[in-house]
Amino acid sequence: MQMILPRFHYHAPTSLDEACEILAELKKDARLMAGGTDIIVNMKKGLVSPKNLVSLSRIKSLTDRILDTASGNTRIGACVTAMDLIRFTQGAGRYHALASGGAACLGTPLIRNTATIGGNLVTARPAADLPPSLMAYGAKVVVKNRGGERVVGLEDFIKGPGQTVIQSNEILTEIVLESQPRFSGGGYEKLGVRKTLEISLVNAAAFLALEKPDGPILNARIVLGAVAAVPMRARAAEECLVGEKPNEKLFEKAALAAAKESKPIDDFRGSAEYRKEMVKVLTRRALRTALQEAVNQEQRRKG
Numbered sequence: 303m304q305m306i307l308p309r310f311h312y313h314a315p316t317s318l319d320e321a322c323e324i325l326a327e328l329k330k331d332a333r334l335m336a337g338g339t340d341i342i343v344n345m346k347k348g349l350v351s352p353k354n355l356v357s358l359s360r361i362k363s364l365t366d367r368i369l370d371t372a373s374g375n376t377r378i379g380a381c382v383t384a385m386d387l388i389r390f391t392q393g394a395g396r397y398h399a400l401a402s403g404g405a406a407c408l409g410t411p412l413i414r415n416t417a418t419i420g421g422n423l424v425t426a427r428p429a430a431d432l433p434p435s436l437m438a439y440g441a442k443v444v445v446k447n448r449g450g451e452r453v454v455g456l457e458d459f460i461k462g463p464g465q466t467v468i469q470s471n472e473i474l475t476e477i478v479l480e481s482q483p484r485f486s487g488g489g490y491e492k493l494g495v496r497k498t499l500e501i502s503l504v505n506a507a508a509f510l511a512l513e514k515p516d517g518p519i520l521n522a523r524i525v526l527g528a529v530a531a532v533p534m535r536a537r538a539a540e541e542c543l544v545g546e547k548p549n550e551k552l553f554e555k556a557a558l559a560a561a562k563e564s565k566p567i568d569d570f571r572g573s574a575e576y577r578k579e580m581v582k583v584l585t586r587r588a589l590r591t592a593l594q595e596a597v598n599q600e601q602r603r604k605g
């Protein structure tokens with residue numbers, strides 16, 4: 303395996319407009335780099351060898367920005383690291399599934415200090431840790447090029463393993479999270495062979511919005527990772543939940559439905575049958591956490 307980086311030209315724009323100009327000029331000869339935890343590894347392995355690497359790390363609007371807007375939405379710069387996400391979400395007491403779940407499970411402290419939210423989405427690994435909880439919270443992404451920008455729902459953004467709708471002249475600039483309604487919460491569960499530094503065998507994120515603390519459930523989203531080519535919504539499971547009062551029996555029923563609709567494969571990490579079993583377990587746990595978070599969130603609001 304090649305371990306020395308191939309030669310490339312390095313660009314370090316300090317504004318988004320400058321970065322868009324560079325991409326427009328260099329076209330397919332350029333690749334973007336945020337934290338570099340994926341692309342540098344792939345370059346060292348000889349899997350990609352761009353002539354130009356355009357670093358986003360000096361663009362403050364991408365690296366330093368987590369903004370609560372007047373409408374209650376949260377806008378997160380694409381180059382915010384996993385560690386900053388954890389700090390923000392814990393400090394704000396919101397988006398629990400994204401912080402304590404997704405971002406906290408990502409790699410090691412060293413990786414979390416470097417890996418960015420945008421890089422995790424564009425890499426589009428079926429087992430990645432951030433897409434499921436972001437999808438469960440209904441996230442949208444903003445994509446920009448020299449000519450303007452477009453907003454895409456995260457569910458439509460990821461197309462397949464390593465594939466997204468982003469074009470070579472575009473930059474993912476922001477992730478937009480809807481404001482969380484009252485009595486709502488999220489949960490995320492990851493299973494790997496080891497406890498740390500491990501790719502998910504299965505992961506599951508859940509979001510519940512209730513009419514009042516004991517229900518009924520007004521809205522439910524369940525997203526499963528590593529059991530299909532892209533993180534998938536478990537829609538039949540969600541349908542079991544909406545309109546019902548939350549309880550263990552209901553969560554069991556939804557978890558079973560999620561397992562049925564998941565489409566895992568056999569590989570060296572685990573069999574499809576085992577993964578389906580684990581979808582059941584993780585979905586149930588994520589739903590429990592989401593319910594608990596809905597209650598906690600209300601208590602924090604009052605306190």
Ligand SMILES: Cc1cc2nc3c(=O)[nH]c(=O)nc-3n(C[C@H](O)[C@H](O)[C@H](O)COP(=O)(O)OP(=O)(O)OC[C@H]3O[C@@H](n4cnc5c(N)ncnc54)[C@H](O)[C@@H]3O)c2cc1C
Nearest residue numbers: 334336337338339340341409417418420421422430431474
């Ligand atoms: C040791 C190790 C452990 C890991 N563990 C985990 C784990 O547990 N869970 C997990 O999910 N991942 C894990 N990863 C993968 C990796 O850290 C994440 O996918 C990370 O979030 C990628 O972000 P980055 O900023 O480093 O991306 P980069 O490597 O900089 O970029 C990755 C890709 O995204 C593109 N890109 C980056 N930012 C943008 C942007 N704003 N707009 C458009 N394109 C962009 C780049 O061109 C490149 O193609 C691990 C990696 C390593 C090396």
